[in-house]
Amino acid sequence: MKLLHTADWHLGRSLEGRSRDAEQEQVMDEICSIADDESVDAILMAGDVFDTVNPPAASEALFYDTAQRLSLGGKRPVLIIAGNHDSPERLEASKPLAGRQGISIVGRPVLRPLAIPIKRTDEILVLGCVPYPSESRLNECLSEMNDEDMIKAAYNERLAQLFHMQAKSFNEHAVNILMTHLFAAGGKESDSERPIQVGGAYTVHPSAFPHSAQYVALGHLHRPQSLLDSPVPARYAGSPLAYSFSEAGRSKSITILDGAPGTALAVNEVELKSGHPLTRWRAENGLSEVHQWIEEGRDPEAWIDLEIRLDEAMSMHDIQALRKARPMIVTIRPIYSGIEADRERSERSNLPIDELFIRFYKKQTDGAEPGADLIRLFMQLIDEDEAAREVAAGRIPNEAD
Structure with missing residues (x-):
């Protein structure tokens, strides 16, 4: 059967x-x-x-x-x-x-x-x-x-x-x-x-x-x-x-x-095959990139979830123009660069120093992980630098004196 x-x-x-x-x-x-x-x-x-x-x-x-x-x-x-x-x-x-x-x-x-x-x-x-x-x-x-x-x-x-x-x-x-x-x-x-x-x-x-x-x-x-x-x-x-x-x-x-x-x-x-597809647009270059995609006829039959990176707030006119040009844009989520940068700085300020080093190392090496010995060496240098600052400030005695 x-x-x-x-x-x-x-x-x-x-x-x-x-x-x-x-x-x-x-x-x-x-x-x-x-x-x-x-x-x-x-x-x-x-x-x-x-x-x-x-x-x-x-x-x-x-x-x-x-x-x-x-x-x-x-x-x-x-x-x-x-x-x-x-x-x-x-x-x-x-x-x-x-x-x-x-x-x-x-x-x-x-x-x-x-x-x-x-x-x-x-x-x-x-x-x-x-x-x-x-x-x-x-x-x-x-x-x-x-x-x-x-x-x-x-x-x-x-x-x-x-x-x-x-x-x-x-x-x-x-x-x-x-x-x-x-x-x-x-x-x-x-x-x-x-x-x-x-x-x-x-x-x-x-x-x-x-x-x-x-x-x-x-x-x-x-x-x-x-x-x-x-x-x-x-x-x-x-x-x-x-x-x-x-x-x-x-x-x-x-x-x-x-x-x-x-x-x-x-x-x-x-x-x-039936039904409109659902797709996500991620516009890293602002409104001009979205308008370019619309003019190119990108995803003509799709419902669209739009995330757009901006330096300043969108006006109601901008939002209405997007929806008029492409009625099947369902959601518009602006990501403001300044706010995002502030958030990243705030998050970084709360991280331990070794975690900050790991993130920096991965960024500089296209994702490679630092070894445990390298992390220990970095932390040792940080400790020595901090000790030198304390000596220079007179808060701890210099052993050489």
């Missing part, structure tokens, strides 16, 4: 107040097209459908339309769990209608997995579904403990138990997958994952994943990535759009799984 793994749509999310609705419509259309072109048998959506628990009506409409298109009118199973940004109740409210379209929605952790018939291959997909497992959703009061390490250990142990409860229904005649939305140790974060935790959620170690799973479909982290330390193949599909400038220059994708019961699943990443 062939499966499409996606996550973290965050429908309704903006970029510093700039609407991303049109981009989200484009990328949802692209995901639907990939599902059709790849002839996938089922869709796995690993949480954070929406960006807030109370999403705009337009975002809900986009979700319903996308889910219906992915399901091919009930012919293709679509399996969705809630993420930490989703309201479990709000997602599950549509279950009576969604179920008629072959769309299964799981808002809260359950003990038994779903068994989904895949008609094309005459196989069964057994899917363990663990939506975002906050304390409240697990109905656990871990926060009553006082020791932070005990809380984390208890949380990891509770999740391991829940995963293995799901795995009891795995069998050798099915494709067995665990889908969950959480932070797994070893995953690389980005600034766009805004934590929303009720009661506090903690890291889960990949060793908690059941070894009988053929794949763990993860949601929560926005960078597409596989977990290297996991005992079973485990992967974050990532968000379909870049939602913060910390993701500038990184590609987005969905994951296609292909395999059969009792075999290793082939894992293929399919890059997404």
